[in-house]
Amino acid sequence: GQQLNQSPQSMFIQEGEDVSMNCTSSSIFNTWLWYKQDPGEGPVLLIALYKAGELTSNGRLTAQFGITRKDSFLNISASIPSDVGIYFCARTSGTYKYIFGTGTRLKVLA
């Protein structure tokens, strides 16, 4: 099915490092959602973006809606062990359906 491209697919980082991941789409959209999912659990909403260029923070997390409306990035500052998990982006172009990315798997080394 349709999915967004997320990169990197996985990353190992040292505790305390900053992390950056992004999501790209071939089409224009009007909402970006970023989620974190732990094994065996449902995704937890981190940040929602509604306007091109919008920059939103949630604690150590910062996400931006790309100006072209085709991409978004998520930054995590000063990573900690509990940041480990899979990060998904999701977008909608105005229909009811949300399309999810392929996920970025983050592992934090203490």
Added chain:
Amino acid sequence: DTGVSQDPRHKITKRGQNVTFRCDPISEHNRLYWYRQTLGQGPEFLTYFQNEAQLEKSRLLSDRFSAERPKGSFSTLEIQRTEQGDSAMYLCASSPRQPGEQYFGPGTRLTVT
């Protein structure tokens, strides 16, 4: 806790059996979604309700799948004559508006043996 709840959390069934899952959305949310997630993939949209009306169904939702939301509150997803390929995590989400934030439940993990 007033988040989205799903029941059961885990279900193991034999091929050919019918299963039913329940989702209770956040109480003030009138929009409800079902997704399926297989290992290593992001959630895939199955169907969407606004109040009791089922407004969209994915092609992934074969005729063995049926979803209902009879009173615009909780929803059920039934799979008839389960197949091994139905093994997945079934996620429910609710939203107060469209487009808007979607809040997920913990999921129901289905294993078909």
